[in-house]
Amino acid sequence: MDNFSIEEIYDRVGSDSKLHEFVGDTSYQKLIENKRTWEKKLDRVYESGINFITRESEKYPENLKQTEINPPILLYYKGDIDLLKKTIVAIVGTRFCSEYGKNVTKRFARELSNYSICVASGLAYGVDAFAHEAVMKAGGKTIAVLASGLNKPSPSGNVKLFHEIEKSGLALSEYFPDDEAQKYTFPERNRIVAGVSTATIVTEAPLKSGALITANIAAEIGREVFSVPGSILSGKSEGTNSLIKNGAAVLTDIMDIIHYLKTSDVKIKQTCVAISLDFLEEKVYTLLKEEPLSIEELVDKSKIELSELFVIMLSMEVKGVVTKGVGNKYTVI
Amino acid sequence: MRLVLCVAKGNMLSIIKSFALNGIDGYEVKVEVDIHSGLPGFEITGLGDKAVKESKERVKSAVKNSGYLLAPKDVTVNLSPADIKKEGSHFDLPIAMGLLCATGQVLAKLAKEYAFAGELSLDGTLSRVKGILSMLTAARNAGIKKVICPKSNAPEACYIDGVEVYAFENLRDICDHISGEKTICPIEHKEISTISKNTSYDEDFKFVKGQTFAKRALEIAAAGGHNILLIGPPGGGKTMLAKCIPSILPEMTARECLETTKIHSISNKADEFKGIITNRPFRTPHHTSSRIALVGGGTAALPGEISLAHNGVLFLDEFLEYARGTLEILRQPLESKTVAVARAMRTITYPADFMLVASMNPCPCGHYGSKVNECKCNPGMIQKYMGRLSGPMLDRIDLHIEVDAVTYDELSDSNESENSASIKKRVNATRVVQQKRFEGEEYLCNASMSHSSLKKYCTLDEKSEELLRRVFEKLGLSARAYSRILKVARTIADLAGMENIEFSHVAEAISYRSLDRAYWK
Numbered sequence: 118m119d120n121f122s123i124e125e126i127y128d129r130v131g132s133d134s135k136l137h138e139f140v141g142d143t144s145y146q147k148l149i150e151n152k153r154t155w156e157k158k159l160d161r162v163y164e165s166g167i168n169f170i171t172r173e174s175e176k177y178p179e180n181l182k183q184t185e186i187n188p189p190i191l192l193y194y195k196g197d198i199d200l201l202k203k204t205i206v207a208i209v210g211t212r213f214c215s216e217y218g219k220n221v222t223k224r225f226a227r228e229l230s231n232y233s234i235c236v237a238s239g240l241a242y243g244v245d246a247f248a249h250e251a252v253m254k255a256g257g258k259t260i261a262v263l264a265s266g267l268n269k270p271s272p273s274g275n276v277k278l279f280h281e282i283e284k285s286g287l288a289l290s291e292y293f294p295d296d297e298a299q300k301y302t303f304p305e306r307n308r309i310v311a312g313v314s315t316a317t318i319v320t321e322a323p324l325k326s327g328a329l330i331t332a333n334i335a336a337e338i339g340r341e342v343f344s345v346p347g348s349i350l351s352g353k354s355e356g357t358n359s360l361i362k363n364g365a366a367v368l369t370d371i372m373d374i375i376h377y378l379k380t381s382d383v384k385i386k387q388t389c390v391a392i393s394l395d396f397l398e399e400k401v402y403t404l405l406k407e408e409p410l411s412i413e414e415l416v417d418k419s420k421i422e423l424s425e426l427f428v429i430m431l432s433m434e435v436k437g438v439v440t441k442g443v444g445n446k447y448t449v450i
Numbered sequence: 451m452r453l454v455l456c457v458a459k460g461n462m463l464s465i466i467k468s469f470a471l472n473g474i475d476g477y478e479v480k481v482e483v484d485i486h487s488g489l490p491g492f493e494i495t496g497l498g499d500k501a502v503k504e505s506k507e508r509v510k511s512a513v514k515n516s517g518y519l520l521a522p523k524d525v526t527v528n529l530s531p532a533d534i535k536k537e538g539s540h541f542d543l544p545i546a547m548g549l550l551c552a553t554g555q556v557l558a559k560l561a562k563e564y565a566f567a568g569e570l571s572l573d574g575t576l577s578r579v580k581g582i583l584s585m586l587t588a589a590r591n592a593g594i595k596k597v598i599c600p601k602s603n604a605p606e607a608c609y610i611d612g613v614e615v616y617a618f619e620n621l622r623d624i625c626d627h628i629s630g631e632k633t634i635c636p637i638e639h640k641e642i643s644t645i646s647k648n649t650s651y652d653e654d655f656k657f658v659k660g661q662t663f664a665k666r667a668l669e670i671a672a673a674g675g676h677n678i679l680l681i682g683p684p685g686g687g688k689t690m691l692a693k694c695i696p697s698i699l700p701e702m703t704a705r706e707c708l709e710t711t712k713i714h715s716i717s718n719k720a721d722e723f724k725g726i727i728t729n730r731p732f733r734t735p736h737h738t739s740s741r742i743a744l745v746g747g748g749t750a751a752l753p754g755e756i757s758l759a760h761n762g763v764l765f766l767d768e769f770l771e772y773a774r775g776t777l778e779i780l781r782q783p784l785e786s787k788t789v790a791v792a793r794a795m796r797t798i799t800y801p802a803d804f805m806l807v808a809s810m811n812p813c814p815c816g817h818y819g820s821k822v823n824e825c826k827c828n829p830g831m832i833q834k835y836m837g838r839l840s841g842p843m844l845d846r847i848d849l850h851i852e853v854d855a856v857t858y859d860e861l862s863d864s865n866e867s868e869n870s871a872s873i874k875k876r877v878n879a880t881r882v883v884q885q886k887r888f889e890g891e892e893y894l895c896n897a898s899m900s901h902s903s904l905k906k907y908c909t910l911d912e913k914s915e916e917l918l919r920r921v922f923e924k925l926g927l928s929a930r931a932y933s934r935i936l937k938v939a940r941t942i943a944d945l946a947g948m949e950n951i952e953f954s955h956v957a958e959a960i961s962y963r964s965l966d967r968a969y970w971k
Contacts, residue, residue, distance in 0.1 A: 213828045216819055242830045274830040351824065411854075412961065413662050423666075424946075427957040435924045443812060443819025445663060445852045445964075 144190055151191075151293065167267050167294050169193045176201065181312040183338050189291035189309065193267050196287035200258050203235045204378060207314035207335070209307075209328040210244025210321045215353050216442055218244055218321025221345050223251040224450060225318060228371040230257025234378070237262060237314050239306060240275050240282070244320050244328070249278055253285055260313065263290040264306040265298035289313075304330050311335035316377060318343045318368055322356035329356050332365065341377055343368035397421060398433055402449065405439055409446040462486065464551035464558045467565035467594060468544035469585040470529070470536045473751070473791075473798035474712045476581065476588030478565070480530040481541065483548030488524035494545070496529030499537045499750075508539075508570050509546045516574035516621040518555050525549065535796070537750055540579035543568035543598070546621060560628050564616075565589055568600045574621040576600035581716040583708065586610040596636070598624055605725035606711060608640045642704040645728050651697035653690070656869035660856045664691055667851045667962050669873050672698045673880040674941030675895035677784070677806040677846060679769065681964060682853035683820040688809040691853065692765050695807060697870035699730045699763065700881040706761040709801060713760055717753050731762035733804075737771040741779055746791045751798045754791075756783050759804035769808035770838045777843060780806070784846045787898070805897075806847065810839075822855045839965075848897060848934045849962040880944045896941045901933075908936040914953040927966045935959045 137145045170176050170192050178201040181188050206229055210218055226236050226248040236252045237260040238245040252259040261282045265271045267290050270279040282288050291309065292302060307330045311317055317335040319342065322328040332342045344365040347354020361367055368374060394402055397419075404410060404418050412430065416423050430447060433439045439447045466481045479496075492506040506527075513520055527545050529536055544566040551558040567585050569577040582603040589597050590612045597615050599607055604617040614636035618624045626632040655665055664680070668691060671678040680688040702710070711727045735744060735755040746754030756764055766772065783789040787803040813832040817823040827835075844850075884895050887907060893899065899907070910918065921927070927935075936951070938959040943951045 212830075213826065215824065242828045246829065272830065274833060353824070411663065413660070416662075424954045424958060427961055428954045431921060431957040431960060435921055437924070441961075443852065444821060444854045446819075446821075 140190060148190070165268055165294060167193050167195055168198070170198065178202070178313050180205075180315070181309065183312065185338050186308045186312050186334060188312070191291060192309075193290050193292070193294060194287060195267050195283040196285075197258070198287060200235050200260055200287045201313060203233075203258070205235045205237050205260065205314045206374065206378075207237045207310050207317040207331065208244065208248040209238055209310065209317065209319055209331045211323055211326050211328060211353060211356075212241050212243035212245075213323075213353065214243040214247070214321050215351065216444070216446075217347065217351070218353060219247050220440075220442065220448055222247045222320040225320065225345075225368070225371060226251035226257075227255040227450070229374075230255040232371075232375060233257070235260060235286075237310055239264065239303075239310055239327075239331075240270065240272075240279060240288075241327075242272060242274060246275055246278055248320075249282055253281060259286040261286070261288045262306050262309045262313070263288060263292070263298075264302040266290055266292045266294040266296035268294040269297050271298040303327055307331040308334050311338065311340065314340065316341040316343060316374060318345070318374065319357050319360060319365075320345045321347060321353055323353050324355045324359065326356050329360070332360055336365075341366055343374055343377075345369070394433070394436070394438065397425075397429055398438075401426075401429055401433065402438060405447055405449045409442065409448040411445040412447070415447070462552055464548045464561075466544040466548040466551065466561065468541060468567055469565065469588050470534070471538065471581045471584055471716055472534070472796065473800060474581075474584050474716055474753070476584035476586075478588060478592045478594070479536065481544040481548050482528040482530060483545065483552045484526045484528075485521060485523050485549075485552045486526070490522040490524060492525045492527075494527045494529070496527075496532040497535045498529060498541065499535065501539045502529070502536055502541050505539065505542050505545055508542050508572060509549065511572040512542070512570040512574040512621055513546055513549060515572060516625075518550060518625075519553070520549070521553060538579065538581075539569035539577075540567040540581075540585075542570040543576065543621075543624075546570060547624070550625065556625050556628055560630075564596045564598050564628070565594045566598050568598070570621065576602075576618060576620060578602035581712070582607050583610065583712045583715055586613050586615065587712075589613050604637050606715065608637050609642055609708065609726050611639050642707050642726060642728070645726065651694075651870065653693040654697055654870045655694050655873060656867050658687065658690060658694060658867060659863055661687060661691065661853065662867075664851055664853045665867070665873075667849050668695060669698060669877065670938060670941050670945065670962070671805065671807070671849055672700065673877045673945055674848075674884070674938065675805050675897040676848035676938060676941065677897065678808075679847045679850040679965070680807070680809040680853050681812050681850060682809070683818075683823065683855055684811060684816045686820075686853045686855045688853050689767055692767070692807050692809060693732075694870060695763055695765075696730060696732045698873045698877050700874070700878050702728060702730055702761060710761045713753050713757050713800065717758060731759050732765060733759040733762065734765045734767060737766070737768045739772075739776070741776050744776060745779055745783065745789050745802075746800055747793065749793070751791045751793045751796065753800045754789070756780065756789060756802040756804060757800040760801045762804060764804045764806050766806070766808040769810040770835065774838060774840070778840065781842055781846065808847070812852070819852065820854060844965060848938050850965045851962050852964050876945060880941065883944050896937050896944070899937055899940070904933055904936060908940050908951060910936075910951055910953070910956065914951075914956060917953055918956055921960065925960075925966075927960070927963065931963055931966045935963060938962060
């Protein structure tokens with residue numbers, strides 16, 4: 118069965134008993150079902166620029182072949198399929214993320230890109246979207262695994278993001294291109310996110326969250342799960358904190374995960390550039406490292422004149438050292 | 451017997467001068483009263499509204515109760531020009547005077563010198579009429595020297611020079627004055643600059659704890675006449691801050707006082723209005739207000755909230771709760787500083803030069819970015835919520851700042867903040883600089899600077915220009931923000947008393963542009 122193209126497999130559907138044996142009953146039924154739809158819509162699929170790989174293809178990622186996660190027979194894709202050969206780390210989390218979750222997500226996504234590590238996520242709102250965005254902004258590569266067909270990207274608010282990803286990265290889906298997302302496709306999709314990744318990071322998640330499903334799958338198939346601790350007072354960090362309680366690795370610094378990847382024989386190359394700060398900038402930076410501060414609080418603590426501080430903050434923003442978030446708070450990146 | 455005599459003495463037709471209003475402009479109207487034989491009747495022609503039609507009943511009673519007589523004859527009153535709709539109860543007095551002249555009870559040639567406006571009670575007392583300033587301005591333009599009006603209109607009427615205004619309490623006194631039996635002096639003309647201005651306000655910045663950043667932004671907004679948007683969680687003090695704005699607004703000039711008073715005078719805001727307006731208006735329409743309520747209209751094409759806020763502040767609390775259509779109609783007035791209200795019979799242009807102050811929550815639940823409460827919205831919801839703020843609308847707002855709730859420590863801080871009076875001093879000084887700069891232009895403040903002025907007065911040195919270009923690239927600021935930032939930087943430089951804009955001014959201006967930042971997108 119090795120190295121058959123999908124057409125060749127479909128040719129055998131209904132006539133080849135070996136194939137039936139090979140894929141099992143349910144999958145075979147699905148294949149027969151899909152064959153009918155497939156034949157009808159094949160032209161359209163090609164027109165929309167979608168390709169696919171089968172479990173037997175050379176390009177099918179080894180990571181995904183573990184039987185515990187029921188590897189998809191077919192993976193439709195748009196974009197650069199060779200990304201699956203790179204080191205991939207998943208960043209997942211809640212759709213309803215806080216300012217903290219957003220900053221943390223962006224930070225690790227960007228830092229992973231600086232190490233040329235590919236970031237996978239699920240194109241959902243919140244943490245997923247911020248991870249994809251931050252990677253692309255940093256010039257890295259990102260993989261989006263969709264819970265719907267590639268012609269019906271969901272959620273609707275992230276369609277623009279999806280198109281950017283298919284151009285610069287890779288979009289994957291096991292569903293027929295015209296399929297809409299269903300309630301059950303989201304957890305199903307999570308197994309692929311965990312499957313293609315060497316490690317999974319959960320940046321922010323409440324107790325009831327799809328991100329925890331991804332983390333559990335990752336743990337089950339023997340991949341390392343990294344969890345970013347959050348405030349014990351914030352309900353949005355209850356899930357990540359409980360992951361740590363249950364034995365997940367703590368991620369507070371990018372080196373935590375880099376060390377792990379290095380020990381698992383992954384080649385890491387840092388592409389980061391050093392940034393120089395002047396004396397006053399250094400002073401402000403030290404203050405901001407402790408906690409995010411508003412400009413008023415900075416005036417109080419640094420004893421720098423307000424008018425001067427405006428210039429310092431702007432220059433640090435341009436250097437990409439700090440960022441101004443919601444509520445006038447400056448945060449170190 | 452006496453009645454017949456009176457009628458015989460009169461010349462049967464009399465023409466009395468009065469005024470009608472078209473928007474905030476008045477124009478002269480001739481009230482023609484003719485008495486002729488026929489079945490007793492009273493007809494008013496000349497497209498008067500219901501108030502004008504009912505005038506005949508008031509006039510008849512007032513004339514009778516003032517001790518004059520009415521002939522049981524056919525009376526025709528015409529308001530000329532007869533093809534323009536006329537409104538208001540101020541035609542009572544000219545009609546009554548016309549009647550008295552036509553019946554010879556007052557000498558027509560003596561009454562000719564005057565123009566009249568006033569509402570009559572049944573007992574002959576005069577009541578206040580609206581729009582007296584517009585009428586007096588019309589009188590001056592038409593070359594009418596003497597005007598008679600109700601005494602209750604005297605507090606505003608005294609500010610118009612070039613016209614002698616005689617204020618009376620009742621019809622009888624007017625007739626005595628005209629016939630020379632008991633003459634009075636015209637009311638004394640007052641200069642607006644002599645009015646003692648109200649300097650104590652209920653809300654003062656000294657009561658606002660913390661929020662130094664927001665206060666600074668409001669000071670800049672007031673100094674340069676910039677529109678400002680306050681974003682913050684509920685209970686963050688946005689409304690409190692906004693209510694303090696009147697206390698730091700610059701003094702009104704005499705021309706501004708008259709313009710604003712004219713609008714308030716014609717818009718049935720009688721109880722809100724005493725004499726001349728010397729404090730900049732602060733209008734706070736509710737977010738359920740209709741379009742008509744905001745821009746003006748109705749059958750009488752009255753001015754709306756934006757015109758009532760002329761030369762002052764229009765405060766729109768809960769900005770995004772206004773219906774989208776309602777907000778978008780503000781776009782044109784914000785640019786042109788006037789609003790044209792078109793109705794079936796006419797189009798009236800009202801001035802609407804106001805400073806827009808708006809406040810809104812950052813997300814549907816209101817707590818996004820708050821240090822006190824946790825937000826329950828997902829980014830999609832926030833995006834959708836912010837989407838209600840249209841680009842063109844945002845384009846017209848120079849400063850957008852975030853206001854967070856004050857913590858207990860800040861509240862209990864015993865240090866009193868700077869009071870409004872000293873902020874106002876700086877604002878006034880900055881306005882003087884701007885008035886000098888824009889001498890001969892149509893506008894008086896940095897916010898309404900034209901493109902050519904922008905090039906002339908908002909130049910940066912090469913180093914700053916280069917720095918600004920990098921900031922724009924790095925922070926992803928929109929191009930439309932460019933001129934806004936420069937205008938605000940100009941005001942900041944003016945506040946600092948600087949001739950040229952420096953980079954620190956630009957840096958500060960950029961920090962007041964929250965919504966240009968990527969984190970809202």
